[in-house]
Amino acid sequence: MEFRFSLIFVLLSLATVFCYADLSPEDYWRSVLPNTPIPKAITDLLSSDFLEGKSTSVNVGKGGVKVNTGKGKPTGTSVNVGKGGVNVHTPKPKSGGGSSVNVGKGGVNVHAGHKGKAIYVGVKPGYSPFNYLYAATETQLHDNPTTALFFLEKNLHPNSKFTLHFPKQTTPSSTRFLPRHVATSLPFSSQKLPQILTRFSILPTSFEAETIRNTIQECEAPGVIGEDKICATSLESMVDFSTSRLGKEVTLISTEVEKETDLQSFTVVNLAKKSPSTADSAVACHKLSYPYAVFYCHFTQRTRAYKVSLVSADGTKADVAALCHTDTSAWNPKHLAFQVLKVKPGTVPICHFLPQDHVVWVSKY
Structure with missing residues (x-):
């Protein structure tokens, strides 16, 4: 949304x-x-x-x-x-x-499994699947029990196939980054929720109010053990957080698709590991639903970042960011990934693709 x-x-x-x-x-x-x-x-x-x-x-x-x-x-x-x-x-x-x-309320449709049922990312009724402390909601499981959002690293190789959906992005006509001095002047906490809703003329009982409430609660919740996190309310704060963990010699990867696609088969034609050989770590920043641009950024170690080149059945090309987590022992055992892949925490590397408005930071060296 x-x-x-x-x-x-x-x-x-x-x-x-x-x-x-x-x-x-x-x-x-x-x-x-x-x-x-x-x-x-x-x-x-x-x-x-x-x-x-x-x-x-x-x-x-x-x-x-x-x-x-x-x-x-x-x-x-x-x-x-x-x-x-x-x-x-x-x-x-x-x-x-x-x-x-x-x-509208459709949310960001990232990937879909059989029967064309899409999974919603970061919208009602559950939290973002990229927050690993939360269990999957019944709606997520029922909407898409075989989603290709999460997959095993062993299945990521040239010629492997995924059934995916890349919807049209709504970002250019909606939210924007605010300058830091403006963003920091605005309230952003659960205690200030009434003020936030009043400032943006949002009814407390509305869908938008519930989404704002969920976003702020997700930002205030503790991260996974061993993980640093912030909610960046400005581009400047995202830059500061990412460079403080990785240094200033960094590469960013994100997902770019030629055009909006229907649900269809994509084939991996090439992939390149972007994490440096010296350390598998990254800062992943996931866009949240909010009146202006806010990103959930977390620094994760034992994480490999890939740039994956795909081509669809109708010839559409896509360069997609993918993250593979080699240590999932601290994740919620009922997280969507475990329920979809039928594996247990800490047993095998788990990967996921990223939507077009998310970014991954990795060190060049």
């Missing part, structure tokens, strides 16, 4: 006028990681203003909200919040009228 909120709405909630005096998230990345390209999974979450080096001013008046970016003729954007969600109206649209940004 993605929320019906844009960066404009987050700025509206602050009810203030400001300009970005600090480095933009993109500039901060380049200052810390000059030799590491920003992956598409990250650039999709950056505001176009950051990418173009423009400043943004937000003016709140009787006529609504006017957002002016950069130089040139000011362009007004009005943001109206109603029962139907958030409608963003831009001047002189090509098709007439305003453009409405509405994202």
Whole structure:
């Protein structure tokens, strides 16, 4: 699931006028990681203003909200919040009228098994399957008892086949990274939940409120034994956490697919191990459902990262990030992976593919 909120709405909630005096998230990345390209999974979450080096001013008046970016003729954007969600109206649209940004409750469909039943990642009714302390929900098991999301490392090799589904990404029209100084000014805790819901005009009994509650609780819960974790509420905090564990000579891998695909067979045509030979460790950052970009990042050891090249039955090419965990002894015995693969914790390496809006950090050396 993605929320019906844009960066404009987050700025509206602050009810203030400001300009970005600090480095933009993109500039901060380049200052810390000059030799590491920003992956598409990250650039999709950056505001176009950051990418173009423009400043943004937000003016709140009787006529609504006017957002002016950069130089040139000011362009007004009005943001109206109603029962139907958030409608963003831009001047002189090509098709007439305003453009409405509405994202439903379908969630992020990652992979599917037989009968075309997809598994939901990080949405109601359960937590993300990438949090290894949680047991699988009945809905996850019933929806997709043979999901290809998790698999055994011994089955990852050229010519192996997986039945997968890569849905269309909704990220470009929904959540964005906030600059760190903005993100840190917003409440983010279970104790402040009423304030958070009020700030984003969310009803306490709504589906969105439940999703926010689950996300924050997941962020506040302890990690697996031997694992460092944070919830990065800005790109800058993600960079700081990852480089503090791996150093600044890093490589990032993520999943990129040529186009949206239906449920179909994919064949492995090539794979490359990305973890350095000196140590199998990585920082995996999984995007959570929230009004702005928040990532659950955890530093895991005894983890091998792969870049897997796939081709589908209809010829679609995909470069997919995969993680293989060689020590699962601290995972919840009722985790989805064990129930799907019919194995016990700590017995065999367990792997999983990653969606298109997740990233994996590994050291180059």
